[in-house]
Amino acid sequence: MPRAHRPPVRDAAGPGLDAAAAGRRRQPPDHHRRRPPPERWQVGALLVLVAIAFEPVTGNVEEGQVNLVLLGLSGIWFWAWARGRWWGGVALGAAIAIKLIQGPVALLVLWRRRWAMLAAAAASGLIMWLVGAPQYLFEYLFRVLPAVSAGTGFFENHSPGGTITRLFDPNTFIAVRGSPGGARALTAVIAVAVLIVTFAVVRATRDRSLEAAAVVAATPLIATYSWGTHLVLLLLPMLVLIAWSLPRRDWLVMALVATSWILIGPVHKLLQALLVTGYADVAVLRILAEAGVVGIALLWIATLVAVRRSAHRLDPADQHGAEKEEHDGARKDDAVPAVTVRAV
Template identity: 30%
Template sequence: MIANRRRVATVAVLAVVLTVAIAVLPGHRGWFDVGVYHGAVGHWARGGDLYQWTTGNGYGFTYPPFAAVSMLPMAALAVAFLLHLLVDPVARRHEWSRWYALALSCCLLAGLNPVRDTVSFGQVNLVLVALVYLELWLVERGSRLAGVGTGLAAAVKLTPAVFIAYLLVTGRWRAAATAIGTAVAATTVTAAFAPDATRTFFTEALWDTDRVGRLAYVSNQSVLGVVARLDPTHPDRRLWVALVAVVLVVWATRVRRAVRNGDERAGFAVTGVVACLVSPVTWVHHLVWLVPGLVVIAASTLPWPPADPTARRRARAGVAGYVVLCSGLVWVFANGSAGPLGFLGANAYVWVSVGMLALLPVGHASPVTANSMMPQRHLDAGVASGSSEDMPPRLR
């Protein structure tokens, strides 16, 4: 009873501190994107062109038309689903209090700059991550519906389409076909109701990067953002393509290794990281795709403190990455990033993404995949006895 009271008090204090910090500290975006969506969709509903409406400073609706008819305020539900899927297996395996683990995780999640920006902008990113991680849930269970979540997410926003590439690279042909079919079906149905908007998006708006902001702006934490900040006037597209090719080769190698070792969660996490790196525009709020990678890194270092030197190094790197992502460091350089220090600071979140691409553990089965439903002491007892009778059939 006393332990539970302490846990409740800890969560309450953390929640209050975070709420006050988010409300008081600079950085709230005034629901800017909600205003864009509301203005553009309202203009469209009154018979105007969805992609011709812009704010006073030139920002307009940039998603496919399907997004305009499907956006709902589901961020809270998405967070609950994600944390349950990502954190609950870890809590069960280590026999932690599950509500306490999920509550602490929610507080840690709220501290991240990308999550704060997603909420204060009124963005849809967390819902898309939840849709893609519905895919993970289906793939782990061998469901015939695998592919639906990714297909719907790709119909709302093109970045999640990289998970279709993941399904192809790892040989999930049926799931990949389902994802492609779902995305095409959603887009086709929407096109039947909004043919002009669909045509405008795929022939004009999709290719116009200027309508979403300057590529060199510090909020663009993608590889192209780094290249653009080297030369804002004439970004070297050849350099960008070369760097993206390297990133994709590393990604393909690592996700295949993850799947060979039965670590679907690491494969999905690496794919979320690479989506942020290769996208031409990755605003800070898009970096919620890094959250599953942070969970995978944390799970790979348990029990705490890690005894293995590699796990200790990974733990230090994971904590450092989390702190950087909470800090809002890149905004210090919003008005200029000259010199080596400015270049390092203005691209801080990109370096975190690159580090996660390289350091996410994919060489052995994750403790939160096949073994996630069994407490650690049962696994330890089975290993010590050399017997598999107490283990579920899929682990024998």
């Protein structure tokens, strides 16, 4: 008896298997998967190493400067600012009373209308001026302050005013004297431009830590002079940016901070060593002298990049989150249907 013809068996599981294969193809390879962020103790250890190895820190210790006290007061103000506490103004006012280089930070307090903190800063600074050394207050306001505001092209001045003065009068490289009128005017224009750009960028963010870091990083670009030991105050924005960028793996910000750290620290130390040994190539010395202002500018740019990415959710962490949501959505859409097997 002839065998009955059987139709070919159709693989009913084919579409399901194809969908599963497509889902597997969309899975990122193992070497592309993001590693977990560094532990908090690892970030903390890095911050400590960055701080103690920073050349302006050792410079202040060796020279017995008061700038480390200012750094501590700046840290107290920053702690209070990030948490919305008014009492940080006491530390800010004390720091400004000691050295006016931190004066631009008060503009942030005014900009954000933190009136209680502003009043505390004004009261603290005024009390320190009147109680600390009232006999020198008149001399400081009417003799010392105008002389300091005149700027200088001395190689230790890392502000834009120092660079501009050295361009106008190269002989000021090794002489502490006031800047020419044209250099002062151009320095003032740059200071105003830095202020406008900084506040135009920070107004869009709600991250108090980053906006504070941006204003502190801008202060040496606004001041008429910024000695090498003054730059220890830039540790605050450096540490803030490192703590912000490491978990997000924002390598651009990290690279800018690292380059700034090198230019302000080791490169400036190299300049000092060459001057002590009597190195005579003025062109090389001039290039090394401008490394400081370049490092300050890079740090300022790094803060603005971080603020902008944080405000507009453009940092790598947010981008990774968006990609993960998209990938999870694709996996959900490609869910493998139930596989039916036809009995033969």
